[in-house]
Amino acid sequence: MNQDFDVNSAARNWRVDTTPSASPLEVVNDLFASDVLTLDQLKARLSKSAYKSLQGTVERGAQLDAGIADTVALAMKTWAMEKGATHYTHWFQPLTGSTAEKHDSFLNPAGDGVAIMSFSGKELIQAEPDASSFPSGGLRATFEARGYTAWDPSSPAFIVRHANGATLCIPSVFASWTGEALDLKTPLLRSIEALNSAVTPALELFGASAGTRVGSSLGAEQEYFLIAEEYYYRRPDLVMTGRTLFGAKPPRGQELEDHYFGAIPDRVLSFMTDAEMQLYALGIPVKTRHNEVAPGQFEIAPIFEHSNIAADHQQLIMQVLRTTARKYGLVCLMHEKPFAGVNGSGKHCNWSMATNAGENLLEPGDTPHENMQFLFFCTAVLKAVDTHQDLLRACVASASNDHRLGANEAPPAIISIFLGSELTDIFDRIVSGQGGSGKSAGLMGLGSSVLPEIPVHAGDRNRTSPFAFTGNKFEFRAVGSSQSISFPITVLNAIVADSVSELTADLKARLDAGLSLDDAVTEVVKSTYQKYQRIVFNGDGYSDAWHQEAEKERGLLNLRTTLDAIEHLNSEKNVGLFGKLGILNERELAARQEIMYDIYFKTVNIEGETTEYMAQTQILPAALNYLADLGKAGGSRAAQGVTTEVSAAADELFDALQALRVQNEALGGDEVHEKAHHMRDHVLPAMNDVRAAADKLEKVVSSKLWPLPTYRQMLFVK
Numbered sequence: 001m002n003q004d005f006d007v008n009s010a011a012r013n014w015r016v017d018t019t020p021s022a023s024p025l026e027v028v029n030d031l032f033a034s035d036v037l038t039l040d041q042l043k044a045r046l047s048k049s050a051y052k053s054l055q056g057t058v059e060r061g062a063q064l065d066a067g068i069a070d071t072v073a074l075a076m077k078t079w080a081m082e083k084g085a086t087h088y089t090h091w092f093q094p095l096t097g098s099t100a101e102k103h104d105s106f107l108n109p110a111g112d113g114v115a116i117m118s119f120s121g122k123e124l125i126q127a128e129p130d131a132s133s134f135p136s137g138g139l140r141a142t143f144e145a146r147g148y149t150a151w152d153p154s155s156p157a158f159i160v161r162h163a164n165g166a167t168l169c170i171p172s173v174f175a176s177w178t179g180e181a182l183d184l185k186t187p188l189l190r191s192i193e194a195l196n197s198a199v200t201p202a203l204e205l206f207g208a209s210a211g212t213r214v215g216s217s218l219g220a221e222q223e224y225f226l227i228a229e230e231y232y233y234r235r236p237d238l239v240m241t242g243r244t245l246f247g248a249k250p251p252r253g254q255e256l257e258d259h260y261f262g263a264i265p266d267r268v269l270s271f272m273t274d275a276e277m278q279l280y281a282l283g284i285p286v287k288t289r290h291n292e293v294a295p296g297q298f299e300i301a302p303i304f305e306h307s308n309i310a311a312d313h314q315q316l317i318m319q320v321l322r323t324t325a326r327k328y329g330l331v332c333l334m335h336e337k338p339f340a341g342v343n344g345s346g347k348h349c350n351w352s353m354a355t356n357a358g359e360n361l362l363e364p365g366d367t368p369h370e371n372m373q374f375l376f377f378c379t380a381v382l383k384a385v386d387t388h389q390d391l392l393r394a395c396v397a398s399a400s401n402d403h404r405l406g407a408n409e410a411p412p413a414i415i416s417i418f419l420g421s422e423l424t425d426i427f428d429r430i431v432s433g434q435g436g437s438g439k440s441a442g443l444m445g446l447g448s449s450v451l452p453e454i455p456v457h458a459g460d461r462n463r464t465s466p467f468a469f470t471g472n473k474f475e476f477r478a479v480g481s482s483q484s485i486s487f488p489i490t491v492l493n494a495i496v497a498d499s500v501s502e503l504t505a506d507l508k509a510r511l512d513a514g515l516s517l518d519d520a521v522t523e524v525v526k527s528t529y530q531k532y533q534r535i536v537f538n539g540d541g542y543s544d545a546w547h548q549e550a551e552k553e554r555g556l557l558n559l560r561t562t563l564d565a566i567e568h569l570n571s572e573k574n575v576g577l578f579g580k581l582g583i584l585n586e587r588e589l590a591a592r593q594e595i596m597y598d599i600y601f602k603t604v605n606i607e608g609e610t611t612e613y614m615a616q617t618q619i620l621p622a623a624l625n626y627l628a629d630l631g632k633a634g635g636s637r638a639a640q641g642v643t644t645e646v647s648a649a650a651d652e653l654f655d656a657l658q659a660l661r662v663q664n665e666a667l668g669g670d671e672v673h674e675k676a677h678h679m680r681d682h683v684l685p686a687m688n689d690v691r692a693a694a695d696k697l698e699k700v701v702s703s704k705l706w707p708l709p710t711y712r713q714m715l716f717v718k
């Protein structure tokens with residue numbers, strides 16, 4: 001196999017003419033949200049009263065009036081057909097972590113060879129997709145497998161296009177007939193409601209006007225890799241598992257730091273532009289694009305939105321990146337660790353709380369009053385993260401994310417908060433009772449002799465923290481690049497809702513006892529901070545010293561692997577939390593845990609079998625062929641030397657392969673927890689041994705005989 005020829009065609013295999021062009025004005029005037037059924041669009045198509053009723057549903061979460069369903073459906077169908085849609089689908093997020101759709105045509109035969117396009121209110125509101133093959137974690141038995149999808153009017157419908165047409169997608173929730181949530185969206189919506197219920201009473205104490213509603217805002221930065229498509233198809237591991245199970249470290253990795261923020265390669269930039277145009281049409285406010293740290297790694301980030309919409313949009317971003325890459329002869333890899341030895345990919349979730357008037361509750365303000373409020377909510381987040389370290393770790397746990405978290409890479413598996421030196425200093429001064437002196441012009445007063453000033457631009461940077469305050473929001477960095485952000489946001493909303501409720505009760509008690517708002521807030525902040533201070537860590541999260549300190553001195557959890565983390569998911573504390581807030585009942589929570597075990601087991605099982613298959617049928621034969629060639633090369637010193645090296649590594653591979661085969665067959669038990677533990681404790685180590693031997697061979701076997709594209713090719717051919 002001539003590797004040089006492959007490099008050549010892999011690098012050139014893309015069609016320049018696929019780049020769409022839209023001028024900046026066209027983007028703003030025509031393209032942005034052109035494939036989204038916005039409220040404005042509906043307003044133009046509905047009667048005044050029908051629109052008002054629908055608006056109430058969308059903006060205040062009221063029930064949809066069944067009487068207007070047919071009218072709304074008709075308006076949706078007309079709009080969608082104008083956009084070229086022939087089909088519609090309820091678009092939902094089952095517990096697989098991806099999205100699901102089952103298309104139905106608008107077409108209906110009307111007799112005598114005539115057909116009409118129809119779409120009823122009933123079809124809009126609810127569908128029953130016979131979705132019996134989705135994981136339910138025991139929430140349904142197959143004989144009663146019916147699940148139904150129901151329109152979520154708080155997220156707008158949109159059009160997804162393909163080469164030969166388009167489909168109307170109706171964002172939906174997915175539940176069993178008994179009303180239990182079978183998806184990731186329902187709990188997210190419930191958590192937004194819980195956050196609103198918890199935060200508005202607090203805001204009232206701070207004097208918020210009646211009718212104020214609160215939600216969470218979310219901006220997710222997506223990291224991904226791009227490699228040439230033809231390499232992808234020659235790597236069974238990438239096709240089967242999304243990551244390379246073999247591959248020696250190339251002579252050059254990311255150490256030159258020349259890729260990060262470097263000039264974006266032309267082909268990649270064309271791909272990015274194409275994807276962005278499609279995302280604009282979907283109303284997704286994509287803002288940032290750049291090269292990431294590892295060679296072949298990139299990032300895309302939208303501007304933050306309401307977390308419900310952001311969760312839908314995040315799924316669409318992944319989908320559009322994946323499909324668009326193909327047009328450019330590229331494959332987009334979303335896996336958390338597609339290549340060993342270089343950076344993995346995360347999905348930093350920037351999270352905050354905001355009112356319906358657009359006030360960011362985690363923004364240090366311009367007035368003393370705003371700053372008191374800011375400190376109150378910031379303290380609530382500290383308390384929430386400390387109390388629920390286990391949940392934050394569990395909601396990002398997966399077999400693929402284990403290669404990042406706790407694997408000496410960004411960020412660690414220990415959950416802590418980076419506050420930055422200024423904000424930490426403020427809390428320290430509140431605790432020690434030192435007030436502000438107003439010595440710096442850049443500081444905002446808190447209007448109280450006991451409260452210090454807050455810097456206008458709080459938030460220095462620390463890339464090693466899993467949870468960092470970055471000026472006016474928290475950035476949850478442990479989220480994996482391939483996962484749905486719905487559950488992590490649900491957890492954030494839930495834990496902060498609970499914490500805010502408790503601190504509000506505390507604040508209220510102190511106010512009732514006659515304290516001024518200033519003094520009451522100071523006391524709450526002070527006592528809470530003292531209690532939860534151990535969660536704050538501004539140092540190097542990768543260092544061994546931190547791991548020691550976190551566990552031994554601070555007693556923070558270090559849940560190294562997925563299985564360590566998900567064990568905690570349905571603890572009494574967590575069942576209580578989700579139950580109290582009406583987000584997940586005990587069965588719903590247990591189901592999610594069960595599915596996580598199952599997905600973990602299946603993921604590693606597939607990896608183990610793929611490793612065995614590739615080692616046996618591709619790598620070992622390459623080594624043996626080379627040994628045969630060397631035998632023909634006669635008795636030169638070089639031939640003998642290489643033969644010794646290759647044959648030692650081949651023997652090592654053979655032995656490791658036998659050991660892996662035993663583990664792959666064993667499974668470890670009948671029950672999913674046993675199987676999952678078997679995968680972690682026996683299959684993964686056996687896979688690593690096979691890989692170590694194979695990677696040695698890669699470095700000594702003739703590259704002409706090597707059956708797999710190498711890291712050198714995959715990461716550097718652009």
Ligand code: ADP
Pocket residue numbers: 217218219220221301302303304305350351352353360470472473
């Ligand atoms: P950085 O990571 O350098 O802080 P940005 O300030 O551009 O970069 O923010 C990164 C992400 O955080 C973007 O998606 C941005 O929209 C989002 N973000 C900014 N403010 C908020 C907020 N109040 N709530 C949620 N996300 C936010």
Ligand code: MG
Pocket residue numbers: 221348475
């Ligand atoms: Mg960031």
